[in-house]
Amino acid sequence: MNTGQLPLNNPEIRSIQMAENLLDIYATIIATSCYGIVLVKAETGQIAICNQQFLMQSGEKAQNLIGTPIWEAVPPELKTRTKTIFNKMLLKDEITGQQHFTGCNNASCYLEYSSQRLNLNDEIYVQIIIKDITRYIKREHSLKASVTKYKIKFNNLMAEYESTRTQLKEYSHKLHEMTNAFINAKEDERKIIAIELHDRVAQDLISLGHQIESLKHISAYKDTADIGELAKKAREALSSTRDIMKTLYPISLTRYGLIETIAQELNDFEATSNVSTRFKSCLTTKLDPAIENTLYRIFHEALLNIQKHSLNAHNVTVLLEKKGQTVEMKIRDDGDGFNIQNISGKEPRGLEIMRQRALLLGGNFGLESFHHNGTEIWVTIPVDSLSA
Structure with a gap:
């Protein structure tokens, strides 16, 4: 019997086998996940298990990652930050966040992570689930850019609208002034014509009426019927002239x-x-x-x-x-x-x-x-x- 070997019924052997079985079961469970999943030893930060999705995200092979500290399995620019985040994961049962880095061809990449502490056979592990959200972030940036673009366009249109509105107010004010001036000028012209009618035509018609009336007292015209007709026409002409004067310049409108x-x-x-x-x-x-x-x-x-x-x-x-x-x-x-x-x-x-x-x-x-x-x-x- 080899003294360097332990009997199969040794409790330590059963514990190790159980631990290995749990890790195998865990590996099987996470293998088909659409997210990258990695199991990290809390004490050392070394990767114990990772699924195929995580390997695709990191671009490494499994044999190169198992046993590697988690902060060594990320792009160099994320190394310090990843180590800091991992230390925070050790302090809390759960933690979530995002990481941004520059991938191949200088393309921006975005990852969303969430962690959970697990106790497997009295050994503490940190499970990290990683989701590639680059497509969603880029879509969000595109939407924000579109919103910003249309917001700028809208603001420009609003500025043009306000400018046009201000100009229209100015034009409207000028139009009101011109309209008022036109109406006043037209009324002044009507007033002048009405005064001319009063001072010339109306006065001449009044004088003509008096002259026709005086003809009645002259014997040569006393029995002439045309005198009365002439007087009637003179009165009608005077009445029509006064109506025209009233239409041109209604004095009562100004007074009353x-x-x-x-x-x-x-x-x-x-x-x-x-x-x-x-x-x-x-x-x-x-x-x-x-x-x-x-x-x-x-x-x-x-x-x-x-x-x-x-x-x-x-x-x-x-x-x-x-x-x-x-x-x-x-x-x-x-x-x-x-x-x-x-x-x-x-x-x-x-x-x-x-x-x-x-x-x-x-x-x-x-x-x-x-x-x-x-x-x-x-x-x-x-x-x-x-x-x-």
């Missing part, structure tokens, strides 16, 4: 405002026609003079159209109210109405003029008319259309 002027004209219209009028206003504040001028012009033109073209009209209703940041005016009659499609472009009857007046102040104009069912026009104008 829009509401009083509309109310007075409706009363005059009712007194000289067989039409009943109704006026309702919900305005509580005075509007910009240019807006009041525009609304009055549209109202006056609509009233003339009713007088000239609305047959069998017995009622006229005017509504003036403020809705939010706009002022709205509606004018309705119960006359015969007409087919809008039949309106000639060459004979707008003032409708196109009314529309243009509203559009000039950024407003809207609408018309509804049905045969034997009356006509309604409406206009809306922003109350701040001429604000600074």
